[in-house]
Amino acid sequence: MAISYTSREQIEVYRFSVPVTVGVPLAALFLQAFLPRIISFFSIFDLPLLVTIFFAVARRNQVSGLLTGGVIGILQDSLAHRYVGLYGIAKTVVGYVASSLGVKLDLENPGARLMVTFGFYILHEIVYFLVARLLVREAVGFRWGHLAFAALCNAALAVILFMILDRFKRRA
Amino acid sequence: MENIITRYRNFTILVAVLFAQFLGLAMQVKRTTDSQSTLLIRVWAVSTVTPLEKAFVFTTHGIRNVWRNYFYLRGVRRENRELQAEISQMRLEQARLAEDAAQAHRLQALLGFKEQFISQTMPAQVIGSSGSDQSRIIYIDKGARDGLKVDIDQPLPVITDQGIIGRVLRVFHSSSQVLLVNDTSSGVGAILEKSRLQGVLKGTPSGDAVLDKVMSDEQVEPGERVLTSGGDRIFPKGLLIGYVRDVRPGADLFLRVRVRLSANLSKAEEVLVITKVDEREPTAAEARGPVRAIDILTNRLPSVPVKPPSDQPANSEKTPSAAANGGGSAPKTTAGKPAEPKTGIKPNATASVHSVPGVASEQSPALKNKVATSTSTTPRPKVKPAVSATTGATTSPAVAQGNHPDEPVKAPAPAPMVTAPAQDPPAQDLSPQNQPPQGHRR
Numbered sequence: 001m002a003i004s005y006t007s008r009e010q011i012e013v014y015r016f017s018v019p020v021t022v023g024v025p026l027a028a029l030f031l032q033a034f035l036p037r038i039i040s041f042f043s044i045f046d047l048p049l050l051v052t053i054f055f056a057v058a059r060r061n062q063v064s065g066l067l068t069g070g071v072i073g074i075l076q077d078s079l080a081h082r083y084v085g086l087y088g089i090a091k092t093v094v095g096y097v098a099s100s101l102g103v104k105l106d107l108e109n110p111g112a113r114l115m116v117t118f119g120f121y122i123l124h125e126i127v128y129f130l131v132a133r134l135l136v137r138e139a140v141g142f143r144w145g146h147l148a149f150a151a152l153c154n155a156a157l158a159v160i161l162f163m164i165l166d167r168f169k170r171r172a
Numbered sequence: 173m174e175n176i177i178t179r180y181r182n183f184t185i186l187v188a189v190l191f192a193q194f195l196g197l198a199m200q201v202k203r204t205t206d207s208q209s210t211l212l213i214r215v216w217a218v219s220t221v222t223p224l225e226k227a228f229v230f231t232t233h234g235i236r237n238v239w240r241n242y243f244y245l246r247g248v249r250r251e252n253r254e255l256q257a258e259i260s261q262m263r264l265e266q267a268r269l270a271e272d273a274a275q276a277h278r279l280q281a282l283l284g285f286k287e288q289f290i291s292q293t294m295p296a297q298v299i300g301s302s303g304s305d306q307s308r309i310i311y312i313d314k315g316a317r318d319g320l321k322v323d324i325d326q327p328l329p330v331i332t333d334q335g336i337i338g339r340v341l342r343v344f345h346s347s348s349q350v351l352l353v354n355d356t357s358s359g360v361g362a363i364l365e366k367s368r369l370q371g372v373l374k375g376t377p378s379g380d381a382v383l384d385k386v387m388s389d390e391q392v393e394p395g396e397r398v399l400t401s402g403g404d405r406i407f408p409k410g411l412l413i414g415y416v417r418d419v420r421p422g423a424d425l426f427l428r429v430r431v432r433l434s435a436n437l438s439k440a441e442e443v444l445v446i447t448k449v450d451e452r453e454p455t456a457a458e459a460r461g462p463v464r465a466i467d468i469l470t471n472r473l474p475s476v477p478v479k480p481p482s483d484q485p486a487n488s489e490k491t492p493s494a495a496a497n498g499g500g501s502a503p504k505t506t507a508g509k510p511a512e513p514k515t516g517i518k519p520n521a522t523a524s525v526h527s528v529p530g531v532a533s534e535q536s537p538a539l540k541n542k543v544a545t546s547t548s549t550t551p552r553p554k555v556k557p558a559v560s561a562t563t564g565a566t567t568s569p570a571v572a573q574g575n576h577p578d579e580p581v582k583a584p585a586p587a588p589m590v591t592a593p594a595q596d597p598p599a600q601d602l603s604p605q606n607q608p609p610q611g612h613r614r
Contacts, residue, residue, distance in 0.1 A: 033300045034224075036301050036303055037300060043304070047303075062186070063185050076304070080307030081307050082306065085196045140306055
């Protein structure tokens with residue numbers, strides 16, 4: 001089984017240098033805005049969400065996780081044309097839950113990462129939909145088939161991306 | 173209480189952060205109803221990301237252009253030959269369409285239609301997008317620095333040669349945000365080309381475009397062209413949007429007409445921002461169409477001396493055409509240039525040609541020869557001369573072509589240009605050196 005219960009002592013907490021902490025989210029935002037113009041299919045990915053999950057799980061700190069998610073989400077909102085805060089709220093929730101899960105579970109395994117990212121992507125979309133539809137009455141769609149496919153694609157990309165980002169980890 | 177907060181510290185922070193964001197959302201909802209302002213964080217984020225995007229776009233385009241223009245030239249000669257053949261075909265087609273366009277202009281002038289002309293555009297390069305399926309926007313490399321302005325009442329449309337793209341939503345210092353037509357918050361006034369049914373083109377969450385507000389009892393054929401109707405006051409009328417993909421029954425009494433957009437929104441690289449649209453009536457010169465040699469020639473001929481009708485007083489100075497124009501004094505023909513009738517519409521070429529036979533019958537033999545020379549190359553129109561044989565009153569071409577004679581003649585109808593001259597025009601007008609060269613005649 002990919003996901004295993006571990007004691008607090010067995011879980012390692014990581015930290016990142018300032019350039020990585022700032023640069024990786026900004027690079028994710030930039031690539032997310034730029035690459036879909038070259039590769040249309042790339043719009044199905046959500047690189048800022050993957051980065052949020054990665055940092056939240058690696059740091060295993062709930063406050064750090066929710067703040068990272070909130071800031072990345074608000075920046076992503078700023079590049080879109082809808083209200084600022086829709087992605088912010090969704091990613092804040094995901095960052096908090098991901099770091100909470102990271103405290104209790106060992107998520108270094110690729111299989112675990114695949115499943116966890118799949119679940120977090122769906123959680124992210126549900127929160128976004130609820131806030132956008134119920135709170136500010138934005139016309140956003142919710143299609144289960146597309147959601148499952150997008151979640152699978154993001155989970156697959158997360159496995160590769162997390163392996164690359166693992167190189168920037170430092171033990172705390 | 174303090175103990176609870178300390179115990180659930182992380183959760184408390186989560187609630188506080190979420191609450192702050194909810195509060196921010198609520199403030200934005202209120203602000204957008206008051207005014208269309210741009211948040212500072214949006215300006216910062218765009219100002220950070222767009223320079224990088226610009227640098228990447230210019231670099232990749234530079235590399236690609238060097239490759240395509242200097243190295244990868246395979247098949248260019250064959251393509252050139254094909255393009256030359258295509259140009260020849262299109263020239264023929266253009267000549268045919270020009271005639272239709274001139275006719276359309278004449279009709280529009282008669283009906284007093286106002287046309288919208290795209291008088292000023294600004295080319296721009298697409299440099300990025302929101303990167304999200306929930307927000308279908310693109311960024312272009314032109315902003316306030318380049319003269320773009322955002323106007324809530326008159327947003328700037330963005331088009332390509334293939335069709336419409338969207339409208340400018342926000343303008344930043346060196347970039348602008350363009351809302352694509354397939355976004356759910358977009359709306360474009362549209363009309364079907366053949367059936368002339370009007371509707372509103374909207375985007376769907378999946379990125380499709382749907383023509384809304386078409387009644388379910390209407391017939392819509394797949395493949396029909398969808399154009400802008402101009403009803404949204406954003407896009408000028410007649411721009412291509414796309415083609416009908418399929419038609420299904422929609423909600424209530426409306427059809428759900430899915431539209432395949434003609435412009436590839438996800439691959440658009442260069443776009444045009446329409447910065448100025450003029451609205452004006454076609455001028456008389458445009459309405460008249462291209463000037464022909466025969467028209468110039470006939471204008472130089474002396475006018476028809478219209479005989480006063482028997483039931484009119486002989487000393488009446490009003491000519492029939494003047495009476496038709498409102499009873500004012502008759503417009504006189506000056507040397508080589510006919511006076512305009514008071515309707516404001518210049519006489520068209522057809523009316524000029526109509527007057528020629530009557531002129532020839534009352535002129536000297538030398539003049540008859542000239543007229544015969546000038547008219548021999550032009551097929552004589554089948555429409556009857558506009559001067560009535562019985563009363564001498566001027567009738568409009570519409571009446572002459574079979575309309576009921578009792579119908580009132582509307583003012584804009586092209587009245588014949590020829591009126592009674594005060595005296596015969598000077599002889600030098602008819603001298604050979606004043607005639608247009610033979611090659612100009614048709």
